[in-house]
Amino acid sequence: MDEERIAAIRALPKVELHLHIEGAAPPGFIRGLAQEKSLRLDGVFAPDGSYAYTDFVHFLQIYEAATSALRSPEDYARLTTAVLEESAANGVIYSECFLSPDFCGGGDLGAWREYLHAIREAADAAERSMGVTLRGIVTCIRHFGPERAKPVALCAAETAGDWIVGFGMGGDENKGRQKDFAYSFDMAREAGLRLTTHAGEWRGPGEVADAVNDLRVERIGHGVRAAEDLALVDRLAEDGVVLEVCPGSNVTLGVYPKLGAHPIDKLRERGVKVTVSTDDPPFFHTSMADEYEALAKTFGWDEEVFDEIARTSVEAAFCDADTKAALLKRLG
Template sequence: MDEERIAALRALPKVELHLHLEGAAPPAFIRGLGQEKSVRLDGVFAEDGSYAYTDFNHFLTIYEAATSVLRSPDDYARLTLAVLEKSAESGVIYSETFLSPDFCGGGDLGAWREYLHAMREASEAAERTMGITLRGIVTCVRHFGPERAKRAALCAAETAGDWLVGFGMAGDENRGSQKDFAYSFDMAREAGLRLTSHAGEWRGPREISDALDDLRVERIGHGVRAIEDLALVDKLVENGIVLEVCPGSNVTLGVYPRLSAHPIERLRERGVKVTVATDDPPFFHTTMADEYERLAKTFGWDEEVFAQIARTSAEAAFCDEDTRAALLKRLG
């Protein structure tokens, strides 16, 4: 691929729907914050300064260790600006980020309000200076269990609005079942929040069906293993379910051995609404611009394919209609 085409792909306006705020923290930012607070981060970083982990479970451990230096609303305001700066460099004009009250005040509603206010103020400053819009999706953490999920859902329900727009679930997909968290998702739905859940990354197609049937979500985080059940693929198409696909993440963590084996193109060809996202970009040595470049090289996608994916992402965003209309206008 020539340099001119690479530059054109990087310059395309992009919409990202699957981004964990803490997981998007630049390693240098976390290291610097640790030094400021005299917090030891043994084992978190490799010799080259990147995050160090061996497999998915170890990744979760390192993720939570890195997050331990984020201890105040101001820390999260600074984090928000650092993450949005990196996203804007890749041409992202709109992003939805996963936020966990478990990490922002330990699930206490009063503390959560302070963290949320700080993140929102930072995002509004970034919108003015960088031209990137951010919205928040509260996530419960699956391996923390259903009871703590209820506290996260209460925080989400009490702060739902034009900035906090969704509720979802992340964490270890191999722990428990989707239906264990139905109460929390019902609470969020009643508060007017839109719903998504991680499913079909580590467990197979049944996990995706469970998220749709038991939690009644409209988007699926990852969802790539739906390709193993073509009847489920047809169901996704028929119901307009959107997949938040993170190809670089899936390959780095070993869900697929290489990008050419990833099912995103087969899903798209069968009519599934796929979007492209980075998940936890510095952990997986990627950016939205990198994702576009690698997909173009691997599957031969041209600018029109990426433009359609960006439009699909904007149409599936959980934002209000005025924000969506502005996004679609920017996408052209």
């Protein structure tokens, strides 16, 4: 593709459904917070100032170490503004971010409400000034275990509404089983929250099947390993289960050796509803515009395909019908 065509694709309006708010923190922002608090973050940053990690487990450790600089509702308000500035600069008009009460108040409902209020205020201000809409999905952390997930689910249930629109699970997929967290997912479902969970990033297609069967989610974070079982792929397509695909993340972490080996195009061609997100963009040296450019160059996706991806994302979003209608108008 010529440079003019790539520039047009980078500038397209985008919808992102899989974004961890702490993982989207620019490293300079975290470094500045740490300096303000006289907090040492040894080993978190590489010599060039980026985040430093060696593999997925180490990435999780660095992620949590960086998050330790975020200690107050005001810190999260500032973080929200910084993240949405990056989103708006990349043409994102709507984003759903993962928020964990484990990091925002230690799972205490009262503290969680204070953090949530600060995040919402910052998000509302960003929507007015930057034109990017944000909604929250409360997540439990898988490697913290199912008991720690229960107060997180309670925080989600007690603040469910027009802004907290979903519940999910992140963390180390190699710990425990999806069904271990059924109690928390049932609590969130009864509160009217929509459901997603990370699955099929590291474990194989059986993990995706478990997520659908045991937790009854309608979206899957990543889900790409489902491509190894075509019967499962066809089931996902038939049932309309949406995959929150993060290609740059998958390649950087070594799930696939290069983007050309990534199954997103094959999944889409077989009828699976795929969306495109960045996951933890500064950790993976990516952005939504970078993802679009890489997909266009690797798979030949044109503006029509990206419009389909954006509309699928709006359809799969957990926000209300009025917000979806407004987003579709902005897509043109």
